[in-house]
Amino acid sequence: MKDSNEQRIQNQFGAFCTTVLKNEARCIQRECARRREQEKPLDELTASELEQTATWDKYFMDEHVFEVQGLPVVVTGNLLAEAIAQLPEGKRDVILLSYFLGMSDREISERLNVVRQTISKRRLVTLKELREYLMKEGFEWPDK
Known part of the structure; x- marks a missing residue:
């Protein structure tokens, strides 16, 4: 009886862990999809867009x-x-x-x-x- 109870608990824990991992994988996939929609790779930016994102440090310039x-x-x-x-x-x-x-x-x-x-x-x-x-x-x- 003890062995079957331990086996059942292990199976439940295994199912719980599998569910948590699947849910986390879905969250990661959604986050990646959201980033792909909102972000643009630097190599796809035009020259004017790159210039808008640039900052120039003024250290020692003048x-x-x-x-x-x-x-x-x-x-x-x-x-x-x-x-x-x-x-x-x-x-x-x-x-x-x-x-x-x-x-x-x-x-x-x-x-x-x-x-x-x-x-x-x-x-x-x-x-x-x-x-x-x-x-x-x-x-x-x-x-x-």
Whole structure:
């Protein structure tokens, strides 16, 4: 009696496992069919469709590195980098140290061995020159 009961339980378990596997196989087939309907292989896309799906990383695309007193300073933006590059070295150093490295006029004056008032005046004059250059090149300032 015990053997037949164990056999019956094994048969029931086997039938249960078979049913679960068949149902899972059906689910997988439905999922694959759904994907085939919704997805399109990349080799079947037209050039314009491929272009719409493309993304371009902007890492380092418009970054320019200036060196000030042995320190690298990264400036992002071609127009801004061009404007800074056209400045004389002394003015360029003041702008880069002040706005890109966050140094105060006092710190810059100590680093460059120049009077603080000279640094302040040089920074203000250079900012005006940069603003004029950028406006001449067509840069539009964002509204405040």
